[in-house]
Amino acid sequence: MSTVQSQSPYHFLIRRVHSLLGLLPIGVFLTFHLLLNLTARSGPAAYDRVIETMRHFPGIIIVELVVIFIPITLHAVYGAWVVYTGQSNVLRYGYARNWFYILQRISGIYTVIFILVHVSALRFGEANFASLQHFVANPWGLAFYALGIVLAVFHFMNGLWAFAITWGLTIGPRSQKIWAYVCGVLFVVMSVVGLADLSAFLR
């Protein structure tokens, strides 16, 4: 019936899966990750106990693979391709949304680097309160972490703004604007939570 022969039938699917992965599970994981780490504020002993419990959870590695590693890898690899196919022009068109467009890409790339360092040091290295405490005792280490948290949260919240367009939820300029404010507030709240996690290690 249709006379149109789609040349790459998977293109649409891949882009939509990429978008969905950003929220489910990655965004949801990020939210829980930042909230759970508030336990660090109760001190080293409590925090290390939580980590030990998690590490000995049966099948934890499967959960980590399915909920964290595989989705983030897929999203990051395809995201890098998306970054490559764009060509920013903020110097000529300095609109706020155009800045958000490039910041979405910069924050994505920074997040890859951050996750690689964060995971290799804490998941595969020695995961305890003291090791992160040692890392952020260095001002550069602290800046690296603070930026990592804020940019990951930015990427998630600006992504959530775009997500609503990708899925056809916010259609007109007014609904997009209201949703942008909501995402802005969520960005502030989640950044505060993330930085509060981090501040627990500054002692």
Added chain:
Amino acid sequence: MAENKEIRLKIRRQDGPDKPSRWEEFTIEYHPKMNVISCLMEIQKNPVTADGKKTTAVVWECNCLEEVCGACSMNINGQARQACSALIDQLEQPIVLAPLTKFPLIRDLMVDRQIMFDNLKKVHAWIPIDGTYSLGPGPRMAEVKRQWAYELSKCMTCGCCMEACPQVNSRSKFIGPAAISQVRLFNAHPTGEMNKHERLAALLDDGGITDCGNAQNCVRACPKNIPLTTSIADLNRETNKFALNRWLRK
């Protein structure tokens, strides 16, 4: 307006697609109510640069001179717009003219916007009514719908939205916001709606609607104020429904 006695222009010149480019400056006499096209016409009459060197006339394209054909699009002081509606009195000098960068250059300020017309063909931006017998009058269109659809029909394929879009470039196949918005226009038409599936299917393709990165420059660059980002979001919803439905019925 003593300081306005002359107009200074800086124009990017290039003799052909594979030739090197250069900048040339011109000074022409000021007349009230001039626009960029009339300045280019002055240069054509007397192609001499500001420092007195003889040069060739600057090549550009124009037709309607009233911002409805889209032929005269170029970068004027860094922003893509129509030369015919760019009034000298409202421009900062020297006025910098450069060709659009997202299309193959022909010469000087003239580019080949063929890709935009090819993209309209890709998405079936027309209503098929040819047949072997008269099909009779089509269904009526609701007035409220006609009002917003009319806004979309103002697109003149000028390319300003393509120039402003970060997702349109040599590394991407993105068809750009203009063609996407035309899908919304033709799908809104009561007769055009009958072939909705063909246009939506075309948008699922590589370079289709998913390649928009939501930078939203297009809607600001459009001289016709076409709600491009609304069209994109609306068609995101339509293509999602269409693709899911098609998949579930396979």
